[in-house]
Amino acid sequence: MSVTKRPAAPRPRAGRAAIPPPARGVWAESGHDSIVDTVRDAVASGRLPAGAKLIEADLAATFAVSRTRVRQALQRLSFVGLVTLEPNRGAFVASPSIEEAHAVHAARRLIECNIVRDATRHCTANDIRRLRAHCAAQAEAEARGEDVRLLRLLGEFHLLIAELGGNAVLADFMRQLIPRTALLQALYQHPRERGCGVADHLKLLDQMAKGDEAGAVATLRQHLVGNLARLSVRPAPTQMTDLASALRPPNAKSGSAPGAPAPPETAATPTARLRSRPR
Template sequence: MDEIVRINSDLPPLRRLPLAGRAGEVYDGILKAVLDHRLMPGMKLSEDEVGAVFGVSRTVVRAALQALAFEGIAEIFPNRGAFVAKPSTETAKQVFEARALIEPELAANAAGRLSPEDLEGLRQHIEREHAALHAENQGEAIALSGAFHIRIAELSGQAVLTGFVRELISQSSLIVALYWTRRETTCESDDHGALMEAFSAGDSALARSVMRDHIERLRDGLDLTDRETRPVSIAEALGRVMA
């Protein structure tokens, strides 16, 4: 299984690259700013500006940006620098189509494999997700929702497909941050609860059906149209995160 380093307890571990110390702090701060709609897709991530906000060197910032690029959260262009990734509407559609193909089968596999400890861990995760939603912490709610799906994939025992799901979830988190239209897009609906019922019963067919419907609802809750966004500075966006 890919190594996961958890630096910030407010965000679940979505990254696959080992990243500790100040670089991990920069990574988590930028990710949270993206999910909280502070840093918008397409925005330039100046190494000097980011470094000034966090009080770190360009080398540290560069390591964080490379990890973000590996997860699809940022894009790095030669001679231009790093930018928050901006998935097109077509990419967004393809990401959710891929999730609809893969995740129902992983949910079905997981349904027959979960131990009482696994089920309790998933229940606790849902409780954290609901708490984030009720506290209107949108960034944490998006991240927790993604981590819930990753955990189901891990519990399915399908390591190769779990890797695909990790990549798709990273892209989905950015897509939801850009295109969501209502709170339940972050899985506030009863879908996760319905999945838990299927898992508790060991009902693979039901888990497959619930997950398929759930992914379709997630997709339908997105407004896949290009929109203008208000310009914001790096200092303003990350300053809110670091405060």
């Protein structure tokens, strides 16, 4: 048979003409390769409002994949707590209560303070240098007003420290907590005072560099309680948009591959409007 090699055109994709394939991986190139990352960013930045229903078919069309992959992604997102899966009803962007906010922050205080103590012990000069560079990137993103990039970097920073802590399990928990924190900020914080203070990060690094465990922990704790305090009880208002544009980052990385000039793509899409969960 000798097949197996290249059956020429593996393009059986003719399916239903409805819902035009809005875009192939257009913005999938940007660095995150997976659906999970894109949705996570959209949720964390608040472009996908809490409670919004995530219809599998729409997501599938948006990402130009089949529902199979979408379901996988949704399941993963539900593990992390960004998405709520209701049997036979579908997936919704999680809308955590204020109590949940407190729980998340309490967990973070407990875990991350421990991590920072350990990290302060273990970290090398090289580690500190890398973290400083990372902080610079944060500051730059902030200065330029690159919102989503900043958000991602801020989370990344905490994660890097978590990895320095040396406990893979705790680092994994942080991986779950960070996006949840972001969602909470998107929900309960005025858009103006978002973020988590690059200045604090620098102070933290200084103390870590000096080996000042107690100080570093204190700084972090303060940083975290500050974040929590900035949450207001009233959920921030969320404007409804259509799924595709919520998922598309404001402007792709930069390069904007000339080969694919990112056409007006889904403009023609029936614009599946986001409706929050009726319940």
